[in-house]
Amino acid sequence: MTTADLKSEFLVEGLGNVSLRKPIPEQAELAFGIISNETNMRFFMVSNWTLDEYRKFIPKVMKDRKRYPFWIYAGETFVGICQIWKISNKPKKYGRNAYIFCALSPEYQKMGTARAALKLMIEFAFNELNPPIDTIRVHIIEENRPSLNLAFGLGFKKTIRHKSAGLVDGQKVPAIYAILRRT
Numbered sequence: 001m002t003t004a005d006l007k008s009e010f011l012v013e014g015l016g017n018v019s020l021r022k023p024i025p026e027q028a029e030l031a032f033g034i035i036s037n038e039t040n041m042r043f044f045m046v047s048n049w050t051l052d053e054y055r056k057f058i059p060k061v062m063k064d065r066k067r068y069p070f071w072i073y074a075g076e077t078f079v080g081i082c083q084i085w086k087i088s089n090k091p092k093k094y095g096r097n098a099y100i101f102c103a104l105s106p107e108y109q110k111m112g113t114a115r116a117a118l119k120l121m122i123e124f125a126f127n128e129l130n131p132p133i134d135t136i137r138v139h140i141i142e143e144n145r146p147s148l149n150l151a152f153g154l155g156f157k158k159t160i161r162h163k164s165a166g167l168v169d170g171q172k173v174p175a176i177y178a179i180l181r182r183t
């Protein structure tokens, strides 16, 4: 895990600059509000964890060598979570790959925060991880337009559309696979 916070020039009006910081297990309720919000997490498996279970889970994630979890702040306000995960050990066709994830509290969405946070995290993944990452992949349910727009806006390119790779309300739905290569 990086020792320094990652700080963006991007300013959320009234709150301050976007930064990525280490998760704080003692403040698990901040992130738990996001992962237990069914509207926010409609396109993901919402866990049935209790807050206490989630609090114990955070330190485990922080020790996992295949993941870098971050909490997103605007100034000193907690606004969301993001992570680099599933970092591959072995290079594949396009090199060493990782996945990314991001979710913002509903009240802080549509302010440009996720874009700023993901830019920081992508820069970290491509330039500071050792050994470096060559590609970042995402797998997004087609219905999740905000997320797809965000990914394409960051330079991800669609690879395939799978007609039943997503799951929403127990139903298989189309999902888009996209990739970002280190330049």
Ligand SMILES: CC(C)(COP(=O)(O)OP(=O)(O)OC[C@H]1O[C@@H](n2cnc3c(N)ncnc32)[C@H](O)[C@@H]1OP(=O)(O)O)[C@@H](O)C(=O)NCCC(=O)NCCS
Pocket: 040, 041, 043, 100, 101, 102, 103, 104, 105, 108, 109, 110, 111, 112, 113, 114, 115, 116, 144, 145, 146, 147, 149, 150, 151, 153
């Ligand atoms: C997807 C999500 C992280 C976007 O966060 P955000 O901070 O609102 O996004 P930003 O304000 O940085 O917007 C960046 C771009 O994303 C797209 N976007 C964001 N919200 C959108 C919306 N409601 N509808 C369509 N496009 C949207 C746009 O392209 C936007 O660029 P623009 O403002 O120039 O049009 C947020 O909606 C969220 O937390 N959703 C629930 C969890 C989730 O689906 N996560 C995705 C997993 S990777």
